[in-house]
Amino acid sequence: MVSRTPTKSPPPAPALLPRSTTGSPAKKTPSPASSRRRRVIKQRPRVSTTTPVGLKSLAASLDTSLRSCRRRLLKLFSRLALLRSPSKRRAAAAGFRRLRSPSSSPPPPKPSQVAAVPPLPLPPPVDPEKKTLFLDLDETLIHSQTDQPAATAAHDFAVRPVIGGQAITFYVAKRPGVDAFLAAAARLFEVVVFTAGLPEYASLVLDRLDPAGEVFSHRLYRGACRDRAGDGRLVKDLAATGRELGRAVIVDDNPNAYALQPENAVPVAPFIDDAGDRELERVMAILAVAAEFDDCREAIKHYKDLVDAS
DSSP: OOOOOOOOOOOOOOOOOOTTTTTSOOOOOHHHHHHHHHHOOOOOOOOOOOHHHHHHHHHHHHHHHHHHHHHHHHHHHHHHHHSOOOHHHHHHHHHGGGGGOOOOOOOOOOOSSSSSSOOOOOOOOOOOSSSSEOOOTTTTTEEEESSSSGGGGGEEEEEEEEETEEEEEEEEEOOOOHHHHHHHHHHHEEEEEEEESSSHHHHHHHHHHHHTSSSEEEEEEEGGSSSSSSSSSSEEEGGGGGGOOGEEEEEOGGGGGGTGGGEEEEEEEOSSOOTTTTEEEEEHHHHHTTSSSSSSHHHHHHHHHHHHOO
């Protein structure tokens, strides 16, 4: 007997997700539009936030770069110390020791020629970014004498100042390379002449070295020097000029002149009549390195250590 009661059909089996070969459900393949959106998001630059740790890393990196640059600059000193002849190296090294040797000092000037009170400090520099270079005159930039040289070519020009009511002729020979040296120095430094010479004489020589008035910012003569020990040995006190000692360099052939601040001095061999003299080239190379230091004395110390060791 056939039953008329309808039989219920079994519920449809749930759709099976395709399985990968590993047995786990396969991931849904992203549509092209969503892939493009993800690539855009990945390519979008991130906005970095500087944390204190990041600042410390940046400072450490900059400090390392500066030290590396400074080491490269100081390597130049090892070459500069060997540029001069052995006799001039010995003269420079002896120059540091002559600070205590009264016998090597120049003859004392007449009391009437020495100013009792030094002038007021210099006005502020026109360019505060530049350090100050104090330059000696006689035997550093030029050599002069009152006796007429035997050969006309032995001097470059003559000046005739009136000193003590008497006109005196000085025959002046410029040190080789002095014009190029002064031009290069003026680009890097505030250049101040600091000489123990009388203004009647020295001003005429400086006018010939700087006819356009573009090199020397200030001129300091014998009245700006100090007779510290009362024995006629004149000293150039950089502290009295109003310039920071860490930003000042003095170039002089007489160690007694910078006895108060020897750490600021770049010694130079005295110039008389050597046509092959190249001292100013060496000095300018040292000054170019010193200008890059926050404290010029640090660069000068490294150079002097190399000179003493050579």
